[in-house]
Amino acid sequence: xxxxxxxxxxxxxxxxxxxxxxxxxxxxxxxxxxxxxxxxxxxxxxxxxxxxxxxxxxxxxxxxxxxxxxxxxxxxxxxxxxxxxxxxxxxxxxxxxxxxxxxxxxxxxxxxxxxxxxxxxxxxxxxxxxxxxxxxxxxxxxxxxxxxxxxxxxxxxxxxxxxxxxxxxxxxxxxxxxxxxxxxxxxxxxxxxxxxxxxxxxxxxxxxxxxxxxxxxxxxxxxxxxxxxxxxxxxxxxxxxxxxxxxxxxxxxxxxxxxxxxxxxxxxxxxxxxxxxxxxxxxxxxxxxxxxxxxxxxxxxxxxxxxxxxxxxxxxxxxxxxxxxxxxxxxxxxxxxxxxxxxxxxxxxxxxxxxxxxxxxxxxxxxxxxxxxxxxxxxxxxxxxxxxxxxxxxxxxxxxxxxxxxx
Amino acid sequence: xxxxxxxxxxxxxxxxxxxxxxxxxxxxxxxxxxxxxxxxxxxxxxxxxxxxxxxxxxxxxxxxxxxxxxxxxxxxxxxxxxxxxxxxxxxxxxxxxxxxxxxxxxxxxxxxxxxxxxxxxxxxxxxxxxxxxxxxxxxxxxxxxxxxxxxxxxxxxxxxxxxxxxxxxxxxxxxxxxxxxxxxxxxxxxxxxxxxxxxxxxxxxxxxxxxxxxxxxxxxxxxxxxxxxxxxxxxxxxxxxxxxxxxxxxxxxxxxxxxxxxxxxxxxxxxxxxxxxxxxxxxxxxxxxxxxxxxxxxxxxxxxxxxxxxxxxxxxxxxxxxxxxxxxxxxxxxxxxxxxxxxxxxxxxxxxxxxxxxxxxxxxxxxxxxxxxxxxxxxxxxxxxxxxxxxxxxxxxxxxxxxxxxx
Numbered sequence: 001x002x003x004x005x006x007x008x009x010x011x012x013x014x015x016x017x018x019x020x021x022x023x024x025x026x027x028x029x030x031x032x033x034x035x036x037x038x039x040x041x042x043x044x045x046x047x048x049x050x051x052x053x054x055x056x057x058x059x060x061x062x063x064x065x066x067x068x069x070x071x072x073x074x075x076x077x078x079x080x081x082x083x084x085x086x087x088x089x090x091x092x093x094x095x096x097x098x099x100x101x102x103x104x105x106x107x108x109x110x111x112x113x114x115x116x117x118x119x120x121x122x123x124x125x126x127x128x129x130x131x132x133x134x135x136x137x138x139x140x141x142x143x144x145x146x147x148x149x150x151x152x153x154x155x156x157x158x159x160x161x162x163x164x165x166x167x168x169x170x171x172x173x174x175x176x177x178x179x180x181x182x183x184x185x186x187x188x189x190x191x192x193x194x195x196x197x198x199x200x201x202x203x204x205x206x207x208x209x210x211x212x213x214x215x216x217x218x219x220x221x222x223x224x225x226x227x228x229x230x231x232x233x234x235x236x237x238x239x240x241x242x243x244x245x246x247x248x249x250x251x252x253x254x255x256x257x258x259x260x261x262x263x264x265x266x267x268x269x270x271x272x273x274x275x276x277x278x279x280x281x282x283x284x285x286x287x288x289x290x291x292x293x294x295x296x297x298x299x300x301x302x303x304x305x306x307x308x309x310x311x312x313x314x315x316x317x318x319x320x321x322x323x324x325x326x327x328x329x330x331x332x333x334x335x336x337x338x339x340x341x342x343x344x345x346x347x348x349x350x351x352x353x354x355x356x357x358x359x360x361x362x363x364x365x366x367x368x369x370x371x372x373x374x375x376x377x378x379x380x381x382x383x384x385x386x387x388x389x390x391x392x393x394x395x396x397x398x399x400x401x402x403x404x405x406x407x
Numbered sequence: 408x409x410x411x412x413x414x415x416x417x418x419x420x421x422x423x424x425x426x427x428x429x430x431x432x433x434x435x436x437x438x439x440x441x442x443x444x445x446x447x448x449x450x451x452x453x454x455x456x457x458x459x460x461x462x463x464x465x466x467x468x469x470x471x472x473x474x475x476x477x478x479x480x481x482x483x484x485x486x487x488x489x490x491x492x493x494x495x496x497x498x499x500x501x502x503x504x505x506x507x508x509x510x511x512x513x514x515x516x517x518x519x520x521x522x523x524x525x526x527x528x529x530x531x532x533x534x535x536x537x538x539x540x541x542x543x544x545x546x547x548x549x550x551x552x553x554x555x556x557x558x559x560x561x562x563x564x565x566x567x568x569x570x571x572x573x574x575x576x577x578x579x580x581x582x583x584x585x586x587x588x589x590x591x592x593x594x595x596x597x598x599x600x601x602x603x604x605x606x607x608x609x610x611x612x613x614x615x616x617x618x619x620x621x622x623x624x625x626x627x628x629x630x631x632x633x634x635x636x637x638x639x640x641x642x643x644x645x646x647x648x649x650x651x652x653x654x655x656x657x658x659x660x661x662x663x664x665x666x667x668x669x670x671x672x673x674x675x676x677x678x679x680x681x682x683x684x685x686x687x688x689x690x691x692x693x694x695x696x697x698x699x700x701x702x703x704x705x706x707x708x709x710x711x712x713x714x715x716x717x718x719x720x721x722x723x724x725x726x727x728x729x730x731x732x733x734x735x736x737x738x739x740x741x742x743x744x745x746x747x748x749x750x751x752x753x754x755x756x757x758x759x760x761x762x763x764x765x766x767x768x769x770x771x772x773x774x775x776x777x778x779x780x781x782x783x784x785x786x787x788x789x790x791x792x793x794x795x796x797x798x799x800x801x802x803x804x805x806x807x808x809x810x811x812x813x814x
Contacts (some may be wrong), residue, residue, distance in 0.1 A: 023463045032467045039463035046688070047454055056430045056446035057633055060439045060763060068633055095681020096654030098505060105544060121667055126656035126681065129669040133654040137512060139546040145667070155803035170665075219682065225462055226475055226685035247540040248504030258577075258768060260528055260552070262536040274502020274533065275626065278633035279454070279686050356467060361665060 001309065006380035014295075017304055019373045021290050022223075029378045029385075031357045034197055034335045037210030037223035043286040050282045055140035062278075071285075072229075072250075072276040073269055075379060078288045079222065082296070083214065084205035089233050091268045092218065092281055096196055098246070099215040100130040100163075100273060106242040107161045107190045107213060108138055114160035114189070121145040124169045127194055131163055148175075152183045159189040161213075166204065167197035167333030168270030169280060170360045172307075172325040174202060174333050178209040185210065190238075194289045196220060199231075200291065201370065203300050208373050212238055218280075221334070221370055232271055239267055248273030290372055302369035304329035306379055310367060313383035314338060318390050324332050324364055325402040334367040348400035349389045355382045408716065413787035421702075422709055426780045428697050429630075434787045436792075440777030441604055441742045444630035450693040457689045469685075473786045478692075479636075479657075479683040480676055484637050485695045486629065488705070490602060490621065491612035495639050499625065499688055500677045503603055503637040505653065506622040507537040507570075509678055513649040514597045514620060515545055516567045521567035521596070528552040531576045534601055538570055552574065557580075559590045566596040566750045568620075574604035574740030577767045579714075579732040581609060581740050585616040592617065597645075603627060606638075607698065608741035608777065610707050619645055624688075628741070628777055630694030639678055646674055655680030695807060697779055710778035711736035713786055714743050717774060719744060720790040725797050731771055742775035755807035756796045762789045 001009075010016050015355060022038040024030060030038060054066045063069045077087030093099060117131045128143065135141040144153040155162060162184045167174050177193060184191045192213040198204055200221030206214055212235050218228030234242060247256045247262040250272040254263070264270035291299075308329055314321055321338040340346060340363060348357040357367040367382065389395060408416075416425050429445040432439060433604045461473045470476045483493030500506060511524060524538045528739060535550065542548040553561040560571060567593045574581050584600060591598045599620040605611055607628030613621055619642050626636035641649060654669040657679040661670070671677035700708075715736055721728055728745040747753060747770060754766040764774040774789065796802060 002797075014795060023459070025464050025466070036462075036467045036469075038466065039458065044455060044458050044463075047458060048451060049453055051446065051451050051690075052430070055443075056451075057432050058431070059435075059437055059445065060765070061758075062443075062633060094501065094505065094657065095684075097681035098501065099659075101653055109544070124663050125659070125662070125667065128667055129654045129656060129659065132669050133652040137516070137544040137652050225458065226469060227682045227687075228443055229684070230681070245540040245544050246505060246508055247536045247543075248502065249531075249536060250504075252532070252536065255532070256768070258532050260532065260535055262539050274504035274637070275634045277502075277636070277684055277687050279690060280634075280684050283458075283686060284686075322785075323518045351468075355704075358467070361663070397487065 001313065001380065003380050006376040009376040013302065015299060015371070016375060018294065019375065021054070022373045024373060029355045029382045031355065031367040031369065031382060033373070034220050035358055036219055036226060037221055037287060037370065038373055040223055040286050040290050043225070043283055046282055046286045047279060050279060065120065067389065068138060068276070068278045071278060071281045072272055075232055075281050075285050075288070076268065079199065080163030082291060083199050083233065085233050086207065086236060088268055089236055090231055091271050092229050092231050092284060093272055093276065094230060094367045096215050096217050097126045097130050099230050099232040100127060101134060102244040102246050103213045103215060103234065104131055104134045104161060104163065104193055105138070105245045107192065108134060108141055108246065110242055111160035111190065114158050115140050115142060116158045117141065117143045117161050117163055118151065118154060118161055119143065119145050119163040120148045120151055124165050124194065124196065127163060127165060148310055152180060155184055155189055157187065159187065162189050165194040165197065167196055167202060170364055170366065171337055172333045172335045173359045174331050177211060181211055183211050197333050201300070201303055203297070206233055211235065218284045219288070222284060224284030225279070225287070228284045229277055234268060234271060235402070239270070244273065245273050246273040250274060250276065259261070299371045303334035303369055305333060306369035306371065306374055307332060309376060309379045310336050310369065310383065312384065313380065317383055317387040328399045334371065335366055337364045337366045338374050339363045340365060342395045345395035345400040346389055349394040349397065350385060353385050353389065354402070355385045408720065408787065409782065410787050413783040416783040418438055420709065421707060422778070423782060425701065426782065429780045431780060434761055436762045436789045438762065438774040438776065438781070438789055440780070441775030442765055443633060444627055444694060444777065445780055447630055447693050447697050450632070450690055451656045453693045454686065455690055457686060475683070475685045478685060478688045479679055482688050482692050482695070483638055483675065485692060486517070486606065489611070489698060490606050490640065491614050492640050493614065493643060495675055496643055498678050499636050499638050499691060500679055501637060502681065503622050503624050504533045504537050505636050506639040507534060507651050508541060509651040510599055510620045510622060510641070511538055511541045511568060511570065512545070512652045514599065515541060515548055516652065517649055518567035518597065521565050522547050522549060523565045524548065524550045524568050524570055525558065525561060526550065526552050526570040527555045527558055531572050531601065531603065534570060534572060559587060559714055562594045562596055564594065566594065568597045568599050570599045572601040572604065574609060576604055577738045577771055577773065578744055579742045581738050584618060588616050588618055600701050604740050604742070608707070608710055613640055618642065625691045625694070629691060630697055631687070632694070633690030635691045635694070638683055640679060641675060651678050651680065653680040657681060657683065706778045710741040710776055713776035713778065713783065714739060714741060715782055716783060716786045717776065717790065719745050720787065721793065722795040724790055741778065742773055744771045746770045747772055749802045752802035752807040753796055756801040756804065757792060759807070760792050760796065762792045770778045
């Protein structure tokens, strides 16, 4: 494909106008929306209103006057259609890590006769760390990791919860939620799916797959801003049987009656803990609102097509890269990883040329294609820049080879 | 005291100019800064900068370019001088409730031979609820509550942690941190102080009192906005011996190396869990910055004097109110509660007249005096309005008597 052909494909794309909803910096090709989503144009004004008019003018009355008290449930309801859930099954709260703890612990405590949280090695680290934290507090529980190909066979009568990430953060592998959930249920285990790299980027049908529990991130494809609050999902039929051990007052049945003993609220609200972060929720609501009126099937198909084009162009124009993601878009999220021995320096050289992707240790160049604001010409130009970096051996520049402690 | 005398006292107050740092609505007397602090004038511009310039323009690079990755530790360091701590002993993270869980669980797990979390009944509900959540996960642990007057005598060899709130949310009673901490230590127990109603309003000397652990709220006297992130304190000498069971990736020693096993970071950073909420932290930093250059001893003395004036004027001008807070400012925080059978309707009638305080069940009218932005004339006018409400029996109006489910 030539640049003109890529441009023509954008021109023919009915979704191309969505990009105008975002305040992307000029001259940057941003392929890291899977780490931090772009800024919606409406977010600054929304935050100014919440801060200046709501907080500044109405002060404490804002909790009722501006619906702050219901913001966490309301924002969860807005995310629900993106993940195939009912509005009353999703809550915005805390961080993904904290939500993992809440749901994993609740699930383990609801299955006292089962001792194992089963996951795969190289799951996103915080998922494994939080599972270790849960197991460290609950007597007789342990975290077991089994290579993904052996995972279904390892679901036995001792498994309380199967904990998996839908789209793998590094490889982009997309797991089969329906099949694994069914296998877990056949053996009496619950499932908890981490949707951090899929919500807003690929089709998710939690209800259709009979999923028990899920969590996900607000600052990636949902465009909620740096450190945005996260979300959690609990299937309606399970809500009354699970209790979060993070039993904070905002999850109480009557928080303002100030009882000494905890009694969980009915429904999804019981999974709240502390006071909801109103500024963060407002920004996340704006991020999620960018999906309003969008044909989700077409959007997710575009994400796949962007990835396909990237794979094809890299393999056509650059040497030395080994595809580290599934070639078949049906088994892939909306990011693509290539392994290369100089991946870190190549990523730095690209950033210096204003093509922003990610490095993931030890040798992966990861590019994310947020379909709301990425076009085919972006992909073409990114690979053109990558080809130039390789041709000029720009990755050999010492300035790009020093790896900071934090990236 | 007459209104003119109150006005003269404001005119002579060297702290009176601090009020100009806040965007208070015209015509409102705001005596609820202990529920939600007022908006600092600098906060809207700070947030616009973080959102538009930092996130919008620099996107993922913001984590390093704008110091987001260190924001939680940096903001904690800014709070430290307000509570008598070192900068590397305080961290901004999560909600107060979640921080209670982290520190209570870590303390219990570090004292495996002791089974009791000791607190007082009618402690702020989320403190007791979170303790119940910790005890529900750790085999052999329990929460015991003992009336405050009997609490020190109840600290025995089974107590792992004494959990108390420094200033009681309803009565305003201020507990003696030094004496209770010493008593707990004498019996080998740790202490966890909740500073939600004291940080920024009364003197706190955590280091001087040898306090082990503390948490506190960012949206009250610290002016961080609705649902602002909270803070936690861990004494330097304890940091390496405690591990948070909310072992998220941001508390890992090497979060971006993506190891499968959790290893806590050195120092206070290990008490981070998920990705820090950058918008919320930025707003909280602005809130805390309002204390820059302020004589804290004078500020806290002013808070006491405002409370004293309020007590004197209510008792002089209104009948039927019973003081539910300590009369001696040395034993009181910066809010005052009076009991009255019609407290709810009286509070609503005051709000209708633009004097904003709080009702706390069953019969308490609570007024908070944030010394950064409250003056003596405010107190005079508030009581003048209260006297009018009582004189006119305005609380009898049915419009003020209906109590909404959420207040």
